[in-house]
Amino acid sequence: MSAAPGTEYRGTLRQPRRVERVSWRAHVAWMREHFHPGQHISVIVPTGGGKSFLVIRGLLPALPAVWRSRILLVDDKGDDPTTRDFGEPIDRYPLPLVRRMQRGRQREDRPEHYRLIVPDWTWSPDGSTSRGVEHARRVVGTALDAWYKEAHEGSPSVLILDETAALTGVKPPSLNMAPVVKRNWRKIRYRAGSQIALTQAPLGVPSEFYHQPTHLYLGPILDQEQRRRMREIGGNTKTIEYEVEQLQDREFLFLGNKGRHMHIVMVGRS
Ligand SMILES: Nc1ncnc2c1ncn2[C@@H]1O[C@H](COP(=O)(O)OP(=O)(O)OP(=O)(O)O)[C@@H](O)[C@H]1O
Numbered sequence: 001m002s003a004a005p006g007t008e009y010r011g012t013l014r015q016p017r018r019v020e021r022v023s024w025r026a027h028v029a030w031m032r033e034h035f036h037p038g039q040h041i042s043v044i045v046p047t048g049g050g051k052s053f054l055v056i057r058g059l060l061p062a063l064p065a066v067w068r069s070r071i072l073l074v075d076d077k078g079d080d081p082t083t084r085d086f087g088e089p090i091d092r093y094p095l096p097l098v099r100r101m102q103r104g105r106q107r108e109d110r111p112e113h114y115r116l117i118v119p120d121w122t123w124s125p126d127g128s129t130s131r132g133v134e135h136a137r138r139v140v141g142t143a144l145d146a147w148y149k150e151a152h153e154g155s156p157s158v159l160i161l162d163e164t165a166a167l168t169g170v171k172p173p174s175l176n177m178a179p180v181v182k183r184n185w186r187k188i189r190y191r192a193g194s195q196i197a198l199t200q201a202p203l204g205v206p207s208e209f210y211h212q213p214t215h216l217y218l219g220p221i222l223d224q225e226q227r228r229r230m231r232e233i234g235g236n237t238k239t240i241e242y243e244v245e246q247l248q249d250r251e252f253l254f255l256g257n258k259g260r261h262m263h264i265v266m267v268g269r270s
Pocket residue numbers: 045046047048049050051052053054080082200250266267268
C-alpha cells in the first residue's frame with residue numbers, strides 16, 4: 001500500500017494530537033488510491049478560501065476517477081474566474097435534442113463535462129418578494145432529477161455543487177431545495193454517482209453534508225458557532241476543532257475514509 005504520510009486515527013482521543021502537513025503530491029497519491037466512484041466529498045470554508053480551486057483546479061485534473069466521469073457542475077455564480085472555464089456551459093439539463101445530436105457526432109471518448117449556469121434570482125431586502133426564484137428552482141430541480149435518473153453503474157458520474165447552501169438553505173436568498181440534493185447523498189452512490197458538495201456556510205446545509213461524504217475538506221473557519229457544527233462529523237471532534245482553528249489561508253484539514261485518515265494540505269504546495 002502506498003499510503004501518503006498522514007495520521008491514521010482509530011478510536012477516540014482524549015487529547016488533541018497534531019496532524020501532519022503533507023505535500024499536494026502526496027495527497028493526490030492518497031486520493032488516487034482511495035477515491036472511488038460513488039463516494040461523496042464535502043468542502044467547507046468561507047468565501048475566497050479556495051473551495052472551487054481545490055475541486056476544479058486541484059482534484060479534478062489529478063484524479064482520473066473524477067475527470068473520466070460524466071460531470072455536472074451546478075454553478076450559481078456564472079462568472080466566477082475559478083469555475084468559468086470549466087466544461088461546456090449549459091442553461092438546462094437534459095440538453096435540448098439538437099445539442100444532444102451534435103454531441104453524438106463528436107468524439108465518443110471526450111468526457112461529458114457540463115457547467116449548468118443557474119439563472120439569477122433575487123429577493124427583496126426583507127426577503128418577502130422574489131424575482132426569478134421559481135425559474136431557478138425549476139432549472140436546478142429538473143437538472144438534478146434527470147442527473148439522478150440517468151446515473152447508472154456502467155457510467156460513473158460526478159455532481160459538483162459549487163455552493164450547496166444556496167440550494168439547500170431554507171431561508172431567502174437560498175432556494176430551499178434540500179430534498180433533491182439529499183436524494184443524491186443518500187442514493188446516487190448505488191448508481192456509481194458521487195456528489196462533491198462545497199459550501200461557505202456550515203450552518204446552512206443539511207446534516208447529510210457532514211454524514212454522507214467519505215472524504216471531507218475543512219478550511220479555516222474562524223466563527224466558533226460554525227466550528228461547532230462540525231461536531232456532526234463525529235470521530236475526533238477535539239482534534240478537528242483544534243486543527244481547523246490553526247489552519248492558514250488556503251490550507252484544508254483533510255478527513256479521508258470517514259475520518260480514519262487525517263492530514264493538512266494545500267493545492268500545489270510541495
Ligand atoms: N492553493 C491555491 N493556490 C493558488 N491560488 C489559490 C489557491 N487556492 C485558492 N486560490 C485562489 O484564491 C482565490 C479564491 O479561491 P476560490 O475561488 O477557490 O474560493 P472559494 O472558496 O470557492 O470562494 P467562493 O465561496 O466565494 O466561491 C482564487 O483567485 C483562487 O485562484
